[in-house]
Amino acid sequence: MQLSDAGLLKTDLFIGGRWSPSNARYDVIDPATGQTIAEVARATEESVDAAVTAAQVAQRKWRDTTATQRRDALAGLADALLAHEADLAAILTAEQGKPLAEAAGEIRYAAGFFRWFAEEARRVYGETIPAHRPDARLLVQRQPVGVGAAITPWNFPSAMIARKLAPAIAAGCALVLKPAEDTPLSALALAELVARADIPSGLFSVVAGNRDDASRLGTALCLDPRIRKLSFTGSTRVGKLLLEQCASTVKRVSLELGGNAPFIVFDDADLEAAIDGVMVCKFRNSGQTCVSANRIYVQAGVYDEFTSRLHERIDALVVGPGADAGSTIGPLITTAALKKVEQHVTDARSQGAKLITGGKPHQRGGTFFVPTLLTDVPDSSLMHSEETFGPAAGLTPFNTEAEVVQAANDTPYGLAAYFFTTDLARSWRVSENLESGMVGVNTGLISTPEAPFGGVKESGLGREGSRHGLDEWTDIKYVCVGGLGQ
Ligand code: ADP
Secondary structure: OOOOOOOOOOOOEOOEEEEOOOEEEEEEEEOOOOOEEEEEOOOOHHHHHHHHHHHHHHHHHOOOHHHHHHOOOOHHHHHHHHHHHHHHHHHHHHHOOOOOHHHHHHHHHHHHHHHHHHHHHHHHOEEEEEOOOOEEEEOOOOOOEEEEEEEOOOOOOHHHHHHHHHHHHOOOOOOOOOOOOOOOHHHHHHHHHHHHOOOOOOOOEEEEOOHHHHHHHHHOOOOOOOOEEEEEOOOOOHHHHHHHHOOOOEEEEEEEEEOOEEEOOOOOOOOOOOOHHHHHHHHHHHHHHEEEEEEEEEEEHHHHHHHHHHHHHOOOOOOOOOOOOOEOOOOOOHHHHHHHHHHHHHHHHHHOOEEOOOOOEEEOOOOOOOEEEEEOOOOOOOOHHOOOOOOOOEEEEEEEEHHHHHHHHHOOOOOOEEEEEEOOOHHHHHHHOOOEEEEEEOOOOOOOOOOEEOEEOOEEEEOHHHHHHHHOOOEEEEEEEEOOOO
């Protein structure tokens, strides 16, 4: 990895504003090569305790800063991310695998959260309420929640942190982060930029660890009464566990969990736009996003044409290491992820799905998988009940709008949903009838810092990004002033 600022490649714990070495370390692997790229320090329960102690001290100072100071700090972080975009993207691609252009896009997206919440920091408005008696005045203030904890996934190693850290800082909170075991280097690079910024030591700490450490560190964060909020992005299984653990201290909890996004193409759709939508929604990040199209329903009248045009586009993808300039699709994160995609393809075929292209590991070996297209994937298949989280698109034909909306909603998940139509009345009807927190109409790309990201049903609690993302980091305080003597 060639970095112009080698100081961004950090491998120690970042606690209380200091880099703390540790003898206990674990290997971080480049998924494109299987080689170790760094040995990162493993945190313990004591590290969590020290981080929370420092966070409390820093937060008491930070909550008393003006909104303008917090704005300036966040805007400075946004600038710092952009100034180091190439290095941060190189680190991200090395540990996560996505093509460099996508990694650079993620850094800009992460910077976007710092920029957005810099602006929102000055709009943490309160309310006055017409009083219930003449001698009183009723006020509502929004105050910082306090010290928060974040647990983040590997698929967006920078942006998923930014969208928790930026609103926390904007609201006047501190944050202790446990990043995903596969991708701690992006988190530590961000910590280095925070260390260089005008932000109190201890306001942000990073406690990394391997998969064996995850549950111990998670439990320490959930049970600590000084932590008043947990923000988690990851699987529904772990989210439920953390929600239970947070019950003992009644923490505020935001959860961004798994999805099972339906992607519906009606006969009246602009097919080229729908194919562009599937390509970005299904194959970006090798299909490893919680808003990836998972079940692709195509109406009978355009099913054959859609299949053949999508087939051409899929075969044009270039599989290779993210660091190679020509690659448009990188490796999967781990062997387990590759096995899951294989299992989904095998299961769908055993239930009658037809393989149009791909369907097997790539000849490059490792965790590369050939971009895949299947047709006639039944609703009983694993591809329809679980996130495939890989570059395998499965098409399912349908006849009527009522039938497809019912099928789309027939899942415990409700994160994102997409559909393509040129019928105005249908666009309103279907978007209102889909049970999901987010809907893309005639687009496969919906994420942006200005908009509320989050799900319904078992896809989560709360929203990130937008002005609603800041609400997650503030508590409402009602003040009743009496005795005003009228
Ligand atoms: P994925 O399957 O995509 O890796 P996970 O939900 O397993 O999703 O992981 C998301 C984050 O949750 C990671 O930071 C991981 O280390 C963490 N994690 C996994 N298991 C636990 C656990 N038992 N307690 C706390 N955190 C956990």
